[in-house]
Amino acid sequence: MSMLNDVTTRPAGPIVIDIENITKHYVMGEETVHALCGVTLQIRRNEYLAIMGPSGSGKSTLMNMLGCLDTPSSGRYQFNGKNVSEMDDDELAAIRNREIGFVFQTFNLLPRSTSLRNVELPLIYGGIDPETREERAAQALRDVGLGDRLLHKPNELSGGQRQRVAIARALVNNPSIVLADEPTGNLDSKTGQEIMTLLENLYQQGHTIILVTHEPDIAHHARRTVFLRDGLVESDEMSSASRIKELAS
Amino acid sequence: MKRFLYEISESWKIAAAQMRANKTRSALTALGVIIGIVAVTLMGTAIAGIQSGFDKSMSVLGEDVLYVEQWPWARVDDWWNYRDRKKIKTEYAESINRMIAATPHSNLIVAVPTSSLIKGVKYADNEVNNIFILGTTSDFIVTSTVDCKEGRFFNEVESKGGANVCVIGYDVADALFPSGRALEKMVLINGRSFKVIGVNNRQGTFLGLFSWDALVVMPLPAFNKYFSAKAESDVRVKVQDKTKLAEASSELTGLMRRVRGLAPEKKDDFTINQQQAFKSTLDPVKNSIAVAGLFITGLSLFVGAIGIMNITFVSVKERTKEIGTRKALGARRRTILLQFLIESTALCLLGGLIGLTVAYLMCFGIGAALPSFPINFSLGLVLTSMLVSILTGLISGLAPAWSASRLDPVTALRYE
Numbered sequence: 001m002s003m004l005n006d007v008t009t010r011p012a013g014p015i016v017i018d019i020e021n022i023t024k025h026y027v028m029g030e031e032t033v034h035a036l037c038g039v040t041l042q043i044r045r046n047e048y049l050a051i052m053g054p055s056g057s058g059k060s061t062l063m064n065m066l067g068c069l070d071t072p073s074s075g076r077y078q079f080n081g082k083n084v085s086e087m088d089d090d091e092l093a094a095i096r097n098r099e100i101g102f103v104f105q106t107f108n109l110l111p112r113s114t115s116l117r118n119v120e121l122p123l124i125y126g127g128i129d130p131e132t133r134e135e136r137a138a139q140a141l142r143d144v145g146l147g148d149r150l151l152h153k154p155n156e157l158s159g160g161q162r163q164r165v166a167i168a169r170a171l172v173n174n175p176s177i178v179l180a181d182e183p184t185g186n187l188d189s190k191t192g193q194e195i196m197t198l199l200e201n202l203y204q205q206g207h208t209i210i211l212v213t214h215e216p217d218i219a220h221h222a223r224r225t226v227f228l229r230d231g232l233v234e235s236d237e238m239s240s241a242s243r244i245k246e247l248a249s
Numbered sequence: 250m251k252r253f254l255y256e257i258s259e260s261w262k263i264a265a266a267q268m269r270a271n272k273t274r275s276a277l278t279a280l281g282v283i284i285g286i287v288a289v290t291l292m293g294t295a296i297a298g299i300q301s302g303f304d305k306s307m308s309v310l311g312e313d314v315l316y317v318e319q320w321p322w323a324r325v326d327d328w329w330n331y332r333d334r335k336k337i338k339t340e341y342a343e344s345i346n347r348m349i350a351a352t353p354h355s356n357l358i359v360a361v362p363t364s365s366l367i368k369g370v371k372y373a374d375n376e377v378n379n380i381f382i383l384g385t386t387s388d389f390i391v392t393s394t395v396d397c398k399e400g401r402f403f404n405e406v407e408s409k410g411g412a413n414v415c416v417i418g419y420d421v422a423d424a425l426f427p428s429g430r431a432l433e434k435m436v437l438i439n440g441r442s443f444k445v446i447g448v449n450n451r452q453g454t455f456l457g458l459f460s461w462d463a464l465v466v467m468p469l470p471a472f473n474k475y476f477s478a479k480a481e482s483d484v485r486v487k488v489q490d491k492t493k494l495a496e497a498s499s500e501l502t503g504l505m506r507r508v509r510g511l512a513p514e515k516k517d518d519f520t521i522n523q524q525q526a527f528k529s530t531l532d533p534v535k536n537s538i539a540v541a542g543l544f545i546t547g548l549s550l551f552v553g554a555i556g557i558m559n560i561t562f563v564s565v566k567e568r569t570k571e572i573g574t575r576k577a578l579g580a581r582r583r584t585i586l587l588q589f590l591i592e593s594t595a596l597c598l599l600g601g602l603i604g605l606t607v608a609y610l611m612c613f614g615i616g617a618a619l620p621s622f623p624i625n626f627s628l629g630l631v632l633t634s635m636l637v638s639i640l641t642g643l644i645s646g647l648a649p650a651w652s653a654s655r656l657d658p659v660t661a662l663r664y665e
Contacts (some may be wrong), residue, residue: 042536063658069659089581090582090583093576093579093581093582096576096577098579102578104575108571108574110571124256125252125256125578125579125580127252127255130255
């Protein structure tokens with residue numbers, strides 16, 4: 001991994017995400033499913049965190065909470081000091097637009113729009129004027145190494161390139177956190193490795209990254225791993241120094 | 250506000266992209282609206298045409314002309330009360346004119362006698378039947394708008410002397426003189442020859458109402474010499490001020506009673522008719538044509554709107570994941586609502602524009618094929634159909650767009 005110029009754990013900043021004893025249950029037919037049964041978690045600026053767990057452990061639900069796509073049934077969620085658990089749909093949309101950059105397993109690009117237009121989308125919803133929009137979107141694409149693919153549509157790009165467009169889109173609003181849900185799940189291992197390198201670089205540049213995955217290999221790139229089981233945090237550990245050295249070698 | 254404008258312009262771009270991406274589907278859906286708009290527009294044109302044709306026919310009668318006749322124009326149930334009335338004689342006009350001249354500040358200007366019957370008109374081998382032959386004086390041009398394409402109306406000398414001259418309508422001229430000028434030619438009416446001294450401009454006919462086009466006018470003495478036996482006569486009186494028709498009518502009634510020498514206790518044995526009578530009998534007919542026509546054509550637009558609603562629902566379903574993605578990236582409910590409303594509206598507007606073009610071409614075609622049908626394709630109609638298209642789009646898109654805007658982002662993102 002010689003591409004990584006500085007494989008160190010960066011000092012964490014102030015608390016960005018502060019959740020306390022949150023629960024989430026769904027009613028499915030006559031049964032009530034308890035997806036989260038009281039999770040407490042703090043995430044600081046400039047952390048690189050992986051959320052792991054088998055299917056049914058509640059990690060997707062937790063990710064939806066962290067991404068402000070959903071609100072908890074009970075408990076407290078503060079994002080940058082703002083109480084998310086009491087926000088309505090449009091306030092949540094505003095938080096997602098400004099504070100969270102999503103990277104999806106299936107990329108979720110608009111198929112008929114160019115890379116540039118895809119990356120511009122969050123800026124449109126943020127009310128940024130057209131010139132600034134195009135400038136910032138182009139810059140974001142250059143930052144992920146796609147400066148020569150601005151006007152390509154998703155079907156003219158490889159899987160890795162598509163995920164880079166998605167990452168550029170996640171970063172273009174300069175969010176507080178980047179939330180990556182199985183970002184390598186639809187990619188071959190070599191391309192997956194490239195994407196993980198890109199995320200590592202973003203971390204080194206000062207971004208806060210939350211990775212949701214069930215693959216230990218992927219989770220090992222993070223500096224901290226939260227393991228969920230049956231809707232509860234089973235373990236929450238910093239990666240060991242030896243592990244980081246291993247990454248660097 | 251700025252953000253709202255960006256969202257709107259973004260939505261238009263998406264709508265355009267969607268239509269390009271689903272050409273067949275968009276075309277088929279728009280077809281429903283096209284048919285609806287064509288139907289509504291043509292119906293609107295027809296109704297406006299009926300109105301203007303009617304008004305045009307009515308203008309021949311003249312708004313400010315009273316007609317002294319045996320029968321009222323409005324339908325009567327007690328026809329036997331009118332049957333035995335004395336006929337109106339053309340000589341009454343002279344008596345009335347004398348009385349008008351003797352009355353200071355009369356509401357009436359001049360009385361014009363007319364006598365008419367239906368006859369055929371011939372020139373060489375050409376012949377037209379069922380032509381309205383009218384005998385009158387040169388004052389006739391005061392009561393009716395006469396507009397000669399060629400030549401002129403007969404003058405007072407010809408009128409008084411009963412010269413064998415005539416002014417013919419456009420259709421008569423067209424049938425008798427398909428190529429070449431009609432002026433100075435001699436036409437035969439009932440075996441008598443008359444010199445054509447004027448040809449009228451085309452007026453157009455409507456519902457077989459009075460028209461100049463199938464009319465031959467000649468001086469009254471000439472008419473009386475040859476055709477008086479079966480002719481129907483009336484006296485037309487031009488009034489000073491059309492806002493004082495009622496006063497004029499009662500003044501004329503008084504004059505007519507003097508002419509007829511009626512004792513005060515006797516009922517009138519004549520009728521004073523005016524254009525208003527026709528309007529009041531024909532207006533309800535016209536209005537029910539309009540209501541029924543617009544209702545039926547409105548149904549076809551309604552079917553088109555259902556098509557739009559259906560396709561917008563399909564579009565929302567197909568793009569559930571896209572909606573989820575947009576919401577994750579910060580699209581608010583309003584943004585999504587707007588996006589799908591604009592999509593359905595764009596489709597309707599496209600259909601409306603095409604429909605309007607088709608309707609315009611059809612009107613053009615009908616106008617060329619049936620020149621007598623009054624076509625009235627107005628700017629107001631264009632604006633109305635555009636407005637109707639936009640409203641159709643908004644209304645039919647509302648339910649699907651609303652359901653899209655309410656989608657839960659988590660569910661939408663997971664949708665495959």
